[in-house]
Amino acid sequence: MLGGERGLDHVGIAVQDLEASTHTYHDLLGFNRPMPGKLPNGIQNVNYYFADSTYLETMIAWDRVKADWLGAFTDHHTGAFFAVLSAFSPESTRAFLSARGITVSAPYSGTIQTSAEDASPGEKWQTFFLPPGLLPGESGALYFISYAREARVDFLQKLQDPKVQKRFFHKNTALGLRAVWFAVPDLALATRAYESLGLPRQRAFKDVELGADGQVMGAGVGEIWLFAPTSADGAVARFLQERGEPGILGVTLLAGRVETAAEVISAGTGVAMPLRVGLLGKSIRVPPGLAQGVWLEFAQQ
Numbered sequence: 001m002l003g004g005e006r007g008l009d010h011v012g013i014a015v016q017d018l019e020a021s022t023h024t025y026h027d028l029l030g031f032n033r034p035m036p037g038k039l040p041n042g043i044q045n046v047n048y049y050f051a052d053s054t055y056l057e058t059m060i061a062w063d064r065v066k067a068d069w070l071g072a073f074t075d076h077h078t079g080a081f082f083a084v085l086s087a088f089s090p091e092s093t094r095a096f097l098s099a100r101g102i103t104v105s106a107p108y109s110g111t112i113q114t115s116a117e118d119a120s121p122g123e124k125w126q127t128f129f130l131p132p133g134l135l136p137g138e139s140g141a142l143y144f145i146s147y148a149r150e151a152r153v154d155f156l157q158k159l160q161d162p163k164v165q166k167r168f169f170h171k172n173t174a175l176g177l178r179a180v181w182f183a184v185p186d187l188a189l190a191t192r193a194y195e196s197l198g199l200p201r202q203r204a205f206k207d208v209e210l211g212a213d214g215q216v217m218g219a220g221v222g223e224i225w226l227f228a229p230t231s232a233d234g235a236v237a238r239f240l241q242e243r244g245e246p247g248i249l250g251v252t253l254l255a256g257r258v259e260t261a262a263e264v265i266s267a268g269t270g271v272a273m274p275l276r277v278g279l280l281g282k283s284i285r286v287p288p289g290l291a292q293g294v295w296l297e298f299a300q301q
Contacts, residue, residue: 001096003088003197004005007220009145010047011251013294015083016074021058021292022046024080028268029291030261031056032170037112042066045112051168052176053159055223056251058292069140072174080248080291083180085219087144090128105129107146115134124148135193136184137246142224172264172298173256178280181250183212183239187228190246191215194224205279210249215278221228225252225279233260235295243295250295258282261298265290 015021025031031048038044044062049055060074061067073081087093090107092161094186097104107126125147132139147155158164184190194217202216202223211234212227227249229237239249261285262273273284280299288294
């Protein structure tokens, strides 16, 4: 399905005020080099890139007609709205999924303007989508991206250079996106749905802190973590009630040093970040109220 690409690529976080979210992520949470951009599909964003090529995208709708889905969401919510898997090509992924009885959409051309001089940036990627109803939740919550190959290969090669890697340094020591958390009402049904794509079922887990049982699904280099509530008043149950449907609860980022992440975030937010032991080992969790509606976990393996 991924054709040799890395898989888990980025997560889109819908916010109501892009300037305020940039203050939160850059000034309070310690993410460096916010990269603003404007897309012809009606999205304006600020991205935070990591040394492994993954990134977090904070976004608003600059055009409420073109990006009506985003505007409708941020009228009522903030938080992670979609996760994206990178695949080698739409054709190879379509062939793989077709053999499993799944028909994906035709690819959509994508580009981004990152400066006034970049007036005609040309096609930089193609996105394509699963059929509605295949996975729990909003259609498009998980979709695919295929980058222009020549530029993609060049970019990944450059990331091997330690000098280039230093440009992606973050005060909170974030190294890359490791997992995305999907809240679902029925763990067994969701697991089978994700398996139908060809994503491998891995370890099961319990999360007492969030009041949930969970299942890890492989997603290339990264993972998808499914959370189903076991407590009616737990964080996962409250999330499902607030959203009204399954959706993305949080993300896990690899950290170079969790203690440093805790110090930076505590200093920025004024809230203590106690160390805990999570699925990947030593970690901290930033609650949604401090991170524009999404749980942010920093884990050190």
